[in-house]
Amino acid sequence: MDLENQKRVKDLSEKYGPENVVVIIGGGEAESSGLAAETVTAGDPTYAGVLAGVELGLKVYHATEPEFKESVDEDVYDDQIGMMEMVLDVDEIAEEVSGIREEFTKY
Amino acid sequence: MVKAIEKQGIPVVHMCTVTPISLTVGANRIIPTIAIPHPLGDPRLGDAEEEKKLRRHLVEKALKALETEVSEQTVFTD
Amino acid sequence: MSKLRVVHYINQFFGGIGGEEMADHKPEVKEEIIGPGLAINAGLKDDGEIVATIICGDSYFGENMDEAKETILEMVKKYEPDLFIAGPAFNAGRYGVACGAITEAVQNELGIPAITAMYEENPGVDMYRKSIYIISTKNSAAGMRDAVKKLVPLALKLAKGEEIGTPNEENYIPKGVRKNYFTDKRGSERAVDMLLKKMKGEAFETEYPMPAFDRVDPMPAIKDMSKATIAIVTSGGTVPKGNPDHVESSSASKFGRYSIEGVDDLTAENSETAHGGYDPVYANEDNDRVIPVDILREMEKEGKIGKLYNYYFSTVGNGTAVANANKFGEEIGKELIENGVDAVILTST
Numbered sequence: 001m002d003l004e005n006q007k008r009v010k011d012l013s014e015k016y017g018p019e020n021v022v023v024i025i026g027g028g029e030a031e032s033s034g035l036a037a038e039t040v041t042a043g044d045p046t047y048a049g050v051l052a053g054v055e056l057g058l059k060v061y062h063a064t065e066p067e068f069k070e071s072v073d074e075d076v077y078d079d080q081i082g083m084m085e086m087v088l089d090v091d092e093i094a095e096e097v098s099g100i101r102e103e104f105t106k107y
Numbered sequence: 108m109v110k111a112i113e114k115q116g117i118p119v120v121h122m123c124t125v126t127p128i129s130l131t132v133g134a135n136r137i138i139p140t141i142a143i144p145h146p147l148g149d150p151r152l153g154d155a156e157e158e159k160k161l162r163r164h165l166v167e168k169a170l171k172a173l174e175t176e177v178s179e180q181t182v183f184t185d
Numbered sequence: 186m187s188k189l190r191v192v193h194y195i196n197q198f199f200g201g202i203g204g205e206e207m208a209d210h211k212p213e214v215k216e217e218i219i220g221p222g223l224a225i226n227a228g229l230k231d232d233g234e235i236v237a238t239i240i241c242g243d244s245y246f247g248e249n250m251d252e253a254k255e256t257i258l259e260m261v262k263k264y265e266p267d268l269f270i271a272g273p274a275f276n277a278g279r280y281g282v283a284c285g286a287i288t289e290a291v292q293n294e295l296g297i298p299a300i301t302a303m304y305e306e307n308p309g310v311d312m313y314r315k316s317i318y319i320i321s322t323k324n325s326a327a328g329m330r331d332a333v334k335k336l337v338p339l340a341l342k343l344a345k346g347e348e349i350g351t352p353n354e355e356n357y358i359p360k361g362v363r364k365n366y367f368t369d370k371r372g373s374e375r376a377v378d379m380l381l382k383k384m385k386g387e388a389f390e391t392e393y394p395m396p397a398f399d400r401v402d403p404m405p406a407i408k409d410m411s412k413a414t415i416a417i418v419t420s421g422g423t424v425p426k427g428n429p430d431h432v433e434s435s436s437a438s439k440f441g442r443y444s445i446e447g448v449d450d451l452t453a454e455n456s457e458t459a460h461g462g463y464d465p466v467y468a469n470e471d472n473d474r475v476i477p478v479d480i481l482r483e484m485e486k487e488g489k490i491g492k493l494y495n496y497y498f499s500t501v502g503n504g505t506a507v508a509n510a511n512k513f514g515e516e517i518g519k520e521l522i523e524n525g526v527d528a529v530i531l532t533s534t
Binding site for chain 2: 205208244247248250278279282308311312399400401402403404405406407408410413415418420421463464465466467468470471473474475476477479480481483484489490500510511512513514515517518519521522526527528529530531532533534
Binding site for chain 3: 003045
């Protein structure tokens with residue numbers, strides 16, 4: 001996750017309390033999505049940004065995961081995400097992100 | 108790329124800043140340049156004409172290198 | 186036993202100073218554990234601790250190697266460390282070269298056990314593998330955990346003066362050193378065993394990998410420059426404004442071929458750079474600073490050179506795989522030969 005966004009997530013987390021923050025990510029494949037998810041839970045795995053060594057443990061979901069998909073308006077989802085959903089390896093992404101969540105999310 | 112092109116029979120002069128890399132990789136004619144973000148220019152001069160003079164000097168060196176027979180890797184310093 | 190004192194060297198990016206725009210950051214030392222140092226320190230556990238971190242801009246080091254080395258060696262000396270660790274640099278070229286250079290200097294000039302880590306295609310590897318231990322890492326910082334896991338054990342062994350095993354066992358890049366040892370089978374028997382395997386089409390492992398001699402003989406000089414056709418090739422990423430072919434800013438999978446017919450000067454309006462590995466500001470202002478189209482056009486008009494080839498070839502040299510660079514060079518070379526180009530000026534950033 002780029003350095004700017006790491007800072008934003010950290011600041012918001014401090015401002016509103018980590019238990020009140022959910023991060024929705026939209027990476028194009030499993031590896032990058034996994035890295036982003038890991039960054040906001042176990043800490044920046046590349047040790048380049050402000051979340052290096054910081055275990056925020058936030059709730060994190062990919063936009064194509066059912067938990068998110070099912071809690072938003074169906075038409076809006078189809079409109080905005082429907083097309084990408086068809087070309088992404090949704091299962092691989094979900095497996096990667098949910099795996100990280102199960103291991104590192106604290107809330 | 109330098110080697111792949113020269114292998115086919117065309118002399119190549121490599122203009123680059125970190126010459127140790129060029130030497131290790133194997134270029135035969137090497138011209139050291141100004142800086143990584145601006146090898147053939149120098150914004151610090153603050154003057155377009157001065158920069159052009161500098162650039163011309165470097166290109167002349169490069170052409171000179173191409174006109175020089177070499178038997179081994181050569182860095183052309185001033 | 187008291188904890189080993191470690192000094193860690195990183196670049197401006199991992200040091201949290203900034204990105205490419207801060208690549209000219211002069212060396213500074215902080216008595217803190219920063220960025221990847223957190224992972225390394227955690228790995229050292231009770232055996233060691235990072236007592237200071239030296240941060241230096243990649244471009245500053247590359248452009249001022251001697252002064253940078255001197256300054257940093259003084260900084261390291263002050264802490265009297267038992268161990269020096271640089272990087273990991275992964276595939277970042279300037280960073281890898283800096284890590285290699287400073288690790289070698291600390292080891293040879295200060296006599297302090299020193300180690301670094303980077304991806305095998307990093308230019309720093311070919312330059313320094315023979316003189317220092319370089320842990321082999323993945324090609325991006327996504328491999329940080331993996332890199333640290335390999336780096337720490339070997340670093341501790343070096344610091345404690347323990348015997349170092351083979352590259353395979355200890356995860357470092359082969360140094361080209363030959364060590365004699367006794368084995369139970371005679372050489373002739375081993376050779377026959379290997380030959381039988383080869384003949385049967387079975388897998389076998391060579392005892393001595395042949396080095397890849399990859400030098401090219403210099404081509405003859407140009408006799409009459411006023412009649413010569415010169416072509417421009419660059420790894421600096423210059424492209425027409427808008428990057429129409431979408432040449433990637435790193436790990437380029439292609440090169441571009443762009444017409445400069447009728448173009449006497451590269452400007453911020455007609456050109457930009459796609460390269461993501463250096464601060465693009467100066468190049469974007471005037472790409473003649475990367476490929477000297479303006480000067481070569483003038484020389485063409487003056488008759489100093491016969492002709493400037495009407496196309497330039499450009500790719501991005503940031504983390505570009507060697508195999509790809511080779512391929513580009515071959516294709517470009519073919520076109521140049523077919524079009525009677527006599528010489529090439531190739532610029533790199």
